[in-house]
Amino acid sequence: MDSINIRFDHLESLNKKYQKFSGQINQDTLSNLDSLVSTFLSDAENARNENRLLRIGIVGQVKRGKSSLLNSLLFDSQDILPKAATPMTAALTKISYAEEPSATVEFYTEDEWQKVKLMAEQAKAKMENYQHQRQEFERKKTMKEKGVRPPVKPTLSNEEEASIELLEMALQSDVDINACLGQSKQISGVKQSSDLVSKLHEYVGSSGKYTAFVKSTELRLSIDSLKDIEVVDTPGMNDPIVSRSRRTQDFIGQCDVVLFVSYCGQFLDVVDMRLLAQSIPNKGIENIILIGSIFDSVLLDECHEYQDAPTAIRSITQKLNEAAVGAINQVCEQDGENGNQSHLMKTLQNSLPATFVSARWLDISKKLKAGEELSEEEAHTLKQINSTFEGFEFTAEILEVLANISRVETQVNEVRDKKEEILSSRLEGLIEGSMTGARSLLTQIKQDVEQKKKLLEEGDIESLSQKQAEHIKKLESGEVRVKATFEKYRISAEKKLRSLLAEIQQDAQGVKRVESQTGSRQESYETSHEVSDSTWYKPWSWRATRTEYTTHYRTVNYSYANVNEAVDKLESFVIDSSKALFKASLNAVNLALFRKDIKECVRGLLDFSDDSFDPENILLPLSNAIERITIPAVQLDMDHHIQTVREQFTSAQVEDDEINQLRNEQSRVVGVLLKDIARELETSIGLILQKMVKEEEQFIPSLTKDLKATVAQLEEDLKDKEARLNNYEEILYTLRNDLSEI
Known part of the structure; x- marks a missing residue:
């Protein structure tokens, strides 16, 4: 970097050096030199600014420990990040540093909200039609009409369910929605970051009156650990708005590293893999850290199968990694059958083995070391884990190691170091290109001055x-x-x-x-049959019957795009x-x-x-x-x-x-x-x-x-x-x- 700085200073000084000779040097050439140096300085500053920020994206389903992980990783276990209201109402969130806390809340556009309403109304119509058919079926059964089959209950997609929930929340909010659509709201004038997060509850909270039609939020917090870091937290759902889904991919595509968080209890399930494909672009992502969250819960669920803690932790980790390999390889094989293997899946393969963490264990460890009182929930967790293996105590030191957050920190820092190498290479290229241009211009100036000197001598x-x-x-x-x-x-x-x-x-x-x-899924359907509803000691009921329903399951093949x-x-x-x-x-x-x-x-x-x-x-x-x-x-x-x-x-x-x-x-x-x-x-x-x-x-x-x-x-x-x-x-x-x- 020293040689880069020397040449950087040399280039920066060129323009000033020759400006004092402006009366003797061709003005066009001098102007070109000025432009070259200015462009170089601007490009170098942009490169440094772009590289100064470490952009971290986090992808995962709601209620899977994303916020807890980030709070442990970046904010010394403080509850800084706002929790999502529900899986259906989580907004896209970008978090960065600022000396004065502020936020920008962006609402859906009118077109986007119309699409939400249309999808919700169509989904509701489907369900209402089913209810009507069900009532008609019941009526015909009472008329003893033969050959009538019960209607099949429609299956709503996650997007349809999300649209219904968003619309219902909006209708209950007592807000003029049309006045908000296409607009953004600035929140400022607060001294503490915690005050800002509190103010955001109206916009992202479970009962917030604006929550339903908030598309994204940008938080600028006065927290030192956020300096030189930008965090993008994705909605964690199948987004009913494709434009926001694509914007999520845009934001994630700009990230240096993506933390993909999956709950250990359902590690890399079908929903995770679908969310992965929706949230992360197929191009440009080179660093994914695959994280299994809430590892403490899985250990408590499965501890009875093992004799000691080391064996349990080692075996569960191995089992989860094998499941991850299987899930990722299966998707890669499907990609291969379709004629291509996506860059995303290759990158995900490179992220194996996964890192399994427990933010809860780290929080407990820190409080034990500091002599602070545990919360009721933390005390219960510690009591449970210490009763799992006879003669083995989970001390603060052991919990800190098993929490494994330090492993994620190491992986993130490796990406940061790689960024420094990339910056050096980029600056080297900028300097080399600018040096070549400067050499050409200085040669032109030299020829021009030599000719003027020759003419003057003659x-x-x-x-x-x-x-x-x-x-x-x-x-x-x-x-x-x-x-x-x-x-x-x-x-x-x-x-x-x-x-x-x-x-x-x-x-x-x-x-x-x-x-x-083509794909397949399990669908349920009902059949009915009449059974006697008579009681022997009630003669008037001897001919009575009732309809009994039986739920069956079948595999349905379907085409999708x-x-x-x-x-x-x-x-x-x-x-x-x-x-x-x-x-x-x-x-x-x-x-x-x-x-x-x-x-x-x-x-x-x-x-x-x-x-x-x-x-x-x-x-x-x-x-x-x-x-x-x-x-x-x-x-x-x-x-x-x-x-x-x-x-x-x-x-x-x-x-x-x-x-x-x-x-x-x-x-x-x-x-x-x-x-x-x-x-x-x-x-x-x-x-x-x-x-x-x-x-x-x-x-x-x-x-x-x-x-x-x-x-x-x-x-x-x-x-x-x-x-x-x-x-x-x-x-x-x-x-x-x-x-x-x-």
Whole structure:
């Protein structure tokens, strides 16, 4: 890092060093040097700022010990993080440091809330229809109608159940929901972080009047342990809002490390694996720490199967890890059968073996060491664990080791160390690239100053003025040939860019395809039969019957499609299209070849055979004029397009007949995107062509201006020839030193 700092300081000093010679150095080149150094300093500062924050994402079901783990890991076991209200109402939460505690609460947009309402109303209609069918069935049975089968109770998805709960909470809240939708609420003016968390209960608490329609919260807490750390806590459910699910993936995708927390008692069950796929993006995540939480509960449940504590802990840990390997391998095999193994699952495989922790044990250990009184719940836990194995006492020291939080700390710190290596590498790349650019600019300055010094030493201003005037006249009369060269490249650029749209349209055909898969699940259904309801000593009841219902279970095969995968395809299409447009705009004009052709065109207009004329008098200004030719690179408005995609879908998975609806929707969205892309491509073509026309119009005037400036500079220099020669020599001495060092 020392060598990086030395070169960093050298680059930073370059601009200041040459500013004092601004009267003798070409202003365009000096401006380019200033821009290069400013850009480097800005990029380096951004790299350091980005790397300064260790971003930690936490994923797991609600009530699985996520908050307890983070409180133990980051906040010295204090109850800092707000607990989720219910699995259905947990909001996406981002937590960071600030000197003054504050929070931002973001509500659903109107479109998002309409989707919640629609899903809830459709789910309710399903249940009401079932109840109606059930009543009709009962009525027909009483009429002794034959052959009537009981209706099958519909199974609601997690998303549907969540929507119903959210809507019911909202209706009971006595709040003008429409006034909140699409808005955000700032909470500030509190002195303590604990006061801020208390104020948030209205927005994330189980009885909070705003809880139902809160999409996300950002907490900025004045807690030292949060310095240089940002935490993203995910909702921990199957989100009824696809746009929030995708935003969760965006936030998690920016994290350096993801803690995936699964309850040891149901380690990596089906719900966990589904949540994993929904919350963590399939690209970009390199560090996952797999954590089994509430290990103390599993040990208490299974301790009777083992003779001693070490054997129990070792065996349970091994059993849980084997279950984890099995669950992850099963998903990876399914990925393989579908033709690809996801990056996410590979990363999860690399996270094995899992780390099993108990935040409760760590809390007890700390209190025992500090001589503090245990809570009633903690005292009960300690009494239970100490009664499990005869003759073995779980001391504070043993509980601290078994809590295993230190292992998670070590894993997080390993990621932090890796970030430092990445930062060094990134800064090295920035410095090397900037050094190359600075070397090129300093060489240009050196050539320019050497030429000015040579002209001053010769001192023949009359001859120079005459030759420059001749060149300017020839350049202006030959402007048509220069414009023809610009025209040639302008036509070529337009053709290249227009051909891109055809390629994007071809790629769109693959995006329209929605892959379906088959699955199976257990469903319950009822059958009924009539049995006698008579009593022998009640003659009036001898013919009476009653209906008895029996619940049966069957395996149902179904087809399904993952909406997140469909959205992934669409978002990738937008990103790939944007990259293609950016690359095409960069390559629309081969600047190196274009500049070479322009230079040859200008050389053809002038006579370089005159031995009395130094060609550098025209070639240096020409090079400066050509270097000023730039072509803008353009990109799509990706955020707008991705948001458009996310707003089109509601549930995370569709089944059977709904798959065709998803395919139709996918095709429709692709059509919308293609229309927008075509419009933006036309705008981009217009921008590039306008820029080339502007460069064409400015080129000859710019070049002649530089030629005249050469004469003007010599006139100025001749007023104090000796002093100016010393100035030029000082500049050249400084340049030689800098060029040798970089």
